[in-house]
Amino acid sequence: MSGCGTERGLISVDEALELIIKQPKKLGSINQVLQNSLSRYLAKEIYSEINLPSFSQSAVDGYALCSHAEDLNNQKFQVTGEIRAGSESHDVLNEGQAIRIFTGGKIPEGTTHVARQEIVEVVSAKEISLTEHIRPQADIRFTGEEIKNGQLLAQVGQFLNIGSLAALSMAGVQTVDVYRAPKVAVLVTGDEVAEKAEDLAEGxxxxxxxxxxxxxxxxxxxxxxxxxxADDAEQVTHYFNELKDSYDVIITTGGVSVGDYDFVRPCAFETGFEQIFWKVKQKPGKPLFFAEYSHTEKDHRCYLLGLPGNPAAVYVSMQVYGKALLDTLQGNSAEPEWFSAILDHDLKEDARERFLRMHAYFDNGQLKVKSLAKQQSHMLSNLMQANCLVRIPASVKLEAGHILKGIFISN
Amino acid sequence: MSGCGTERGLISVDEALELIIKQPKKLGSINQVLQNSLSRYLAKEIYSEINLPSFSQSAVDGYALCSHAEDLNNQKFQVTGEIRAGSESHDVLNEGQAIRIFTGGKIPEGTTHVARQEIVEVVSAKEISLTEHIRPQADIRFTGEEIKNGQLLAQVGQFLNIGSLAALSMAGVQTVDVYRAPKVAVLVTGDEVAEKAEDLAEGxxxxxxxxxxxxxxxxxxxxxxxxxxADDAEQVTHYFNELKDSYDVIITTGGVSVGDYDFVRPCAFETGFEQIFWKVKQKPGKPLFFAEYSHTEKDHRCYLLGLPGNPAAVYVSMQVYGKALLDTLQGNSAEPEWFSAILDHDLKEDARERFLRMHAYFDNGQLKVKSLAKQQSHMLSNLMQANCLVRIPASVKLEAGHILKGIFISN
Known part of the structure; x- marks a missing residue:
């Protein structure tokens, strides 16, 4: 499709991304159990309702001591009891006393020091002494030293990945307000799908x-x-009508170009969708179509992302635009997380901005990217080796060393 | 726990990783439906049983032409029919004839050129001419140009991510031999778990x-x-006995140090596990324990990864060692995918190698990492901001600009 980047009316990749990120209205939020909220975005900030740690505790297995002497190493301590993690203790230490304590055990009243067991000598059944000097505050985790009661734990928009979910669990958070997961329907159009090898002979x-x-x-x-x-206007219209009021997103593949059997746009217009953009100056994925249907009485919107039929265009469009749309609906209007990387070799120019499937590798703190063969939009096999998509600006011949933007795709 | 990195018998992070990667025996493989195999590893290579494309097809919406003239632009072509993607066609083109063809449509016999519709002028209902010059091979996707029948599609060990799964689907692959998913049990030990805020007062x-x-x-x-x-030897032993013959991996948290209530190792030994290593010169996660149980008659093995109880140690150990173990069991004996990055600031030294939770960012092709506050092993809250774990070598004071290894953890 040489030369067709010069066509009029095409918008740039950045313009398309901006419309995907700015135009859609956020979905509502729901309150749900934290543990079922992996990969969701917070819709409401969270303040801690406890201190963390919620009580002063030992950081080691050892002994809590009470001594106001200058030099603890000349002293013997009488062991009065034992405190395990999770056990309730009302012990009080007096001068010269010690208590066996384990990691996470609650520091008893009267404690001046904690000594880890490696530097403790057991003199007799009930008596210990120290073999090294210790500082008064060492090996104690103090109440609220990580988080104070009332402190902001997480902001609106926080992505609930493994780590943030665990951190909220530790602060006792049981339920969270998250943006509702978008309800998505995918329509794969096309008469050309084979069920078995014999069908291939028939085109x-x-x-x-x-x-x-x-x-x-x-x-x-x-x-x-x-x-x-099937590539049939009546069927496509039927599904748009059936889906538009109960789904937040419809994704179609194929039928979005200017061919005589490209029904997606006409059917979308017929069923009340309004175009936000059509055609992006990019390769693959030029005919990308984005439209919105709005049911004002029900305050419901449905976004239609019409992807081209070529599988490489589908792949790239989902990684770049599909993810941005779904994240935006969940309150996270952010561009893809572009890395910047150094081109490993020269590259020919093309009239359209390209997303090339590449292999990225680290070299002494620098990220370098190397292109792979078989980049055409009907080819996918290089995705076995690719770990990133790299943006190649239009109409310039690039030399090795040029800095490019891209995204990782390893999974 | 100052100074305890000098303890004898500790192995290094690299030694521990090598044992995790080298020691375990791969699981068996199963044949399953490709579409249900996301995130699995291939256990058998795959050769293509078809050509890709499997027939020569048009890359554009336009016309297939037959002309042996020097200059096609002086010629008029008689349009004899239409070929859509997926439709069977037995048309044959003769000199001076054209056929309307759509992207993916099967190129008819006799075709010499394909002209995209943008450069075609419709002269009359059945007649067209060209407005630009075209090359004979342009805009045709030839049989087998991506993949030849019999060609290697994917190697043993290939990770089935979105892209590779789609590429195999396109080649008509329906089922794949993948390493069996490990059967995993997780035992969270400890008496100290609170159900509600009131329990916190009790330690x-x-x-x-x-x-x-x-x-x-x-x-x-x-x-x-x-x-x-609970921290109870009888219960831990009971579960090890119950799980060891039917699970591939047992992961425990807590109870793996040298405290009087650290039951995991004694119970493991009592139930037939043999230690592969215990204690790694790292922070967090020093008491990490790795053991193997083997039932030779049943050719079954169970690997026990005993994680410390501190949540930061659990988090780091899973990202580094847990993933390596599970991948290894599935035939992929690879180290974590370390990036190399540039330290943003000076760092104090520590007697043990550290995994610091950091924020990584790209700066003109360079990856830079910046440390976050609250790195202690009982703290997790900085995982709201962290997007990587960075390895800080032991016993050296590092200056800004130093190159470090790390892994991304954004999800």
Missing amino acids: KIFDANGPLLKAWFEDYGLEIELIHV | KIFDANGPLLKAWFEDYGLEIELIHV
Whole structure:
């Protein structure tokens, strides 16, 4: 499709991304159990309702001591009891007394020092002495030293990954307000899908787009409705009508170009969608289509992302625009997390901005990227080796060493 | 725990990783539906059983032409029919004839050129001419140009991410031999887990390790058995006996140090586990324990990864060692994918190698890392900001600009 980047009316990748990120209205929020909220975004900030640690505790297995002497090493301590992690203790230490304590055990009243067991000598059944000097505050975790009661724990928009979910659990957070997960339907259009090898002889092909989108959403953490539709205006219109009022997002593949059988746009307009943009000056994925349907009485919107039919265009569009749209609906209007990397070799120019599948590798603190063969939009096999998508600006011949933006795609 | 990095018998992080990667025996493989195999590793290479494309097809919406003239632009072509993607066609083109063809449509016999519709002028209902010059091979995707029948598609060990799964689908692959998913049980030990805020007054704490491990495995793509156990030798022994013959991996948290209530190692030995290593010269996570149980008659092995109880140690150990173990069992004996990055500021030294939670950012092709506050092993709150774990070598004071290894943890 040489030369068609010069076509009029195309918007740039950055313009398309901005419309995807700015235009959609956030979904509402729901309150749900924290443990079921992996990969969601917080819709309401969280303040801690406890101190962390919530009581002063030992950082080691050892002894809590009470001594106001200058030099503890000349002293013998009488052992009066034992405190385990999780056990309630009302012991009080007096001068010259010690108590056996384990990591996480609650520091008893009267404690001046904690001595880890490695520097303690057991003199007799009930008596210990120290073999090294210790500082008064060492090996104690003090109440509230990490988090104070009332302190901000997490902000609106916080992504609930493994670490943040664990940190909130530790602060006793049981439920969270998160943006509702978008309800998504995927329509794979096309008459050309083969069920078995024999169909190939008749001009059909095996379906990559269905499995690709199923896997993409499994990885993103959303269940979807996946529907195969023939290249038939009546059927496409039927599904748009059926889905637009109960789904937040419809994703279509194919049928979005200017061919005589490209039904997606006409059917979208017929069923009340309004175009936000069509056609992006990029490769792959030029005919990308984005539209919105709005039911004002119900305060409901449905966004239609019409992807081209070529599987590489589907792949790139989902990684770049699909993720941005779904994140935006969940309150996180952010661009993809572009890395910056150093081009490993020269690159020919092209009239359109390209997303090339590349291999990124680290070299002494520098990220370098190397292109892979078989970049055409109907080819996917280089995704076995690719670990990133790299943006190649339009209409410039690039030399090795040029700095480029990209995203990692290893999973 | 100042100074305890000098303890004898500790192995290094690299030694521990090598034992985790080299020692375990790979699990068996199973044949399963490709579409259900996201995040698994291939156990058998795959050769293509078809050409890709499997027939020569148009790369554009336009016309297939037959002309042996020197200059096609002086010629008019008679349009004889239409070929859509997925439709069977037995048309044959003769000199001076053209056929309307759509992207993915099968190129008819006799075709010499394909002209995209943008450069075609429709002269009359059945006649077209060209407005630009075209090359004979342009805009045709030739049979087998991406993959030849019989060609290697994917190697043993290939990770089935979104892209590789889609690429295999496109080649008509329906089922794959993958390493069996490890069967994993998680035992969270400790008497100190609080159910509600009132329990905190009694020396208990909210559980971070259970939710952390649940989320970790959800993200990794494995369902697990999660069990809470009291600090009680009888109970721990009971579970080891119950689990060792039917699970591939047991992960424990807590009870693995040298305190009087650290039951994990004695109970492991009592139930037939043999130590592979214990104690790693690292922070957090020094008491890390790794052991193997082997039932030779049944050719079954169970690996026990005993994590310390501190949640930061659990988090780091899973990202570094837990992932390596699970990947190794699935045939992928690889170290974590270390990035190399540039330290943003000076760092104090420590007797043990440290994994610091840091924020990584790109700066003109360089990856830079900046440390976060609150790194102690009982603290997790900086995981709200952290996006990587960085290895800080032991016993050296580092200056800004030093190159460090790390892994990304954004999800």
